[in-house]
Amino acid sequence: MPLSYTDYYEVLGVPRDADQDAIRRAYRKLAREYHPDRTSDSDAEERFKELGEAYEVLSDAEKRERYDRLGARWREAEREAPEERFEDFFTQQGFGDSHVEFGEDLFEALFGSRAARADGPLRGHDREALLELSIEDALAGGRRRLTLDGREVSVNFPAGVRDGQRIRLAGQGGEGRGGGPPGDLFLRVALKPHPRFRRRGDDGLDVDLPITPSQAALGTTLSVETPTGAARVRVPAGSSSGRRLRLRGRGLPKRGGGSGDLHAIVKIVVPKELSDRERELYEQLAETTSLDPQEA
Numbered sequence: 001m002p003l004s005y006t007d008y009y010e011v012l013g014v015p016r017d018a019d020q021d022a023i024r025r026a027y028r029k030l031a032r033e034y035h036p037d038r039t040s041d042s043d044a045e046e047r048f049k050e051l052g053e054a055y056e057v058l059s060d061a062e063k064r065e066r067y068d069r070l071g072a073r074w075r076e077a078e079r080e081a082p083e084e085r086f087e088d089f090f091t092q093q094g095f096g097d098s099h100v101e102f103g104e105d106l107f108e109a110l111f112g113s114r115a116a117r118a119d120g121p122l123r124g125h126d127r128e129a130l131l132e133l134s135i136e137d138a139l140a141g142g143r144r145r146l147t148l149d150g151r152e153v154s155v156n157f158p159a160g161v162r163d164g165q166r167i168r169l170a171g172q173g174g175e176g177r178g179g180g181p182p183g184d185l186f187l188r189v190a191l192k193p194h195p196r197f198r199r200r201g202d203d204g205l206d207v208d209l210p211i212t213p214s215q216a217a218l219g220t221t222l223s224v225e226t227p228t229g230a231a232r233v234r235v236p237a238g239s240s241s242g243r244r245l246r247l248r249g250r251g252l253p254k255r256g257g258g259s260g261d262l263h264a265i266v267k268i269v270v271p272k273e274l275s276d277r278e279r280e281l282y283e284q285l286a287e288t289t290s291l292d293p294q295e296a
Contacts, residue, residue, distance in 0.1 A: 006050070006053075006054070008053070008054035008057050008058050008067065009054075009058070011050055011051060011054040012026040012027055012030065012051065012054050012055065012058065013026055013030070014026050014058075016068070018058075020059065021164050023055070023058050023059055024055075024059065024164060024188075025164075027051060027054070027055040027059075028190070030051050031048065031051055031052070031055075034047045034048045034051060035048060120178055121176065121177070121178045121179045121180035121181075122176060122177040122178055122180040123176055123180045123181050123182075123183060124173050124174035124175045124176040124177070124180065124181065124182040124183035125173055125174035125183045126173045126174075126183040126184050126185070126186065127173040127174060127183065127184075127185050127186070128166075128185075128186045128187075128188060129185070129186075129187055129188070130187070130188055130190050131144075131155070131157075131167065131187040131188065131189050131190065132190045132191075132192050133157070133161070133189060133190075133191060133192065134191075134192055134194065135191055135192075135194050135197055135205075135227050135252070136227050138157075138160070138161050138162075138163075138189065138191055138252075139159065139160060139227050139228060139252070139253070140159055141156075141157055141158050141159030141160070141161065142156075142157060143155065143156050143157075144157070148172070148185070153169065153172055153185075155167065155169065155187065157187075157189070160253040160259075161189050161253075162189065162202075162252070162253055162255065163189060163190060163191040163199075163202070163252075164188065164189065164190075165188070165189045166186045166187065166188050166189070167186070167187040167188075167189065168184055168185075168186055169184060169185040169186075169187065170184050171183075171184065172184065172185035173185045191252075196208075196225065197227060197262075199252070200251075200263070201260070202252070202254075202255070202260070203251050203252040203253065203254045203255075203259065203260030204251045204252070204260045204261055204262070204263070205226075205227070205250070205251045205252060205260070205261075205262045205263070206244075206262070206263050206265055207224065207225065207226070207262060207263070207264055207265065208264075208265050208267045209222065209224055209233070209235070209245065209264040209265060209266055209267060210267050210268075210269045211235060211239075211266060211267070211268060211269065212268070212269065212270075213268055213270060215235060216235070216238075216239045216240065216241075216266065216268050217237065217238065218237055219234070219235055219236050219237030219238070219239070220234075220235050221233070221234045221235070222235060224247070224264045226247065226250040226262055227250075227262075228250065231247055231250060233245050233247060233264050235266065239266050240266065240268070241266055241267055241268045242265065242266060243265070243266040244263045244264070244265055244266075245263065245264040245265075245266065246261050246262075246263055247261060247262045247263070247264065248261050249261065250262035
């Protein structure tokens, strides 16, 4: 009887040479889309499980190597050296603008560090979980208290931590056996959606810059909020909605050092109600302007 084969790369929509960041981003996007609590599609649960299986394999270097090398027979090798899974080891707790998500609710904490079947001391399993941070906290760095299996653990994360970066907590993973050392805990950072800033690529940010029609036509200099504080930006005369004004180095940390840029996006705002004088002036402007937006 032929073995069934699922193309996990096709499931996640990534090429076979995709790196771990691409695999993680693809999984997070699709997992949100097909999570049974977020959609009424009849096949959502099955699709969600398939995504979790694909991510479990492709995010683990050893499993991925066996899968790429053995194809449909990779599960046979897996059964010869099974990995233990630990569910509900972690509890969830949020602190301020941070949130830690454990277990298999959305991104399935993946537990590797297989222990050999042998007598004597065995090292505990490494564990992985998701640490959600606001953009401001990720840039500033800080300290968080987490509750894990009834234990309170303090986590220091450095200023400029990146989305997808892993923070290692040595000795905070699974307990060793037979006197063996404990494993490590890895927290994978995920930046939460922000009410004002929109992410652009890996290190860029966009923010709306509301201005009046007169400011757009005549030009002005305004204050704009950035994740690290207010900055001044010059709006050139004749700016239309959608114009991008770059603030260098005000975005997110780059992988190789430095920071990306923040773009302030011009958004022309008109008053909902006009005073008599404002209406008179707008009417005069309408009679004298030569601009035809349909032909501009």
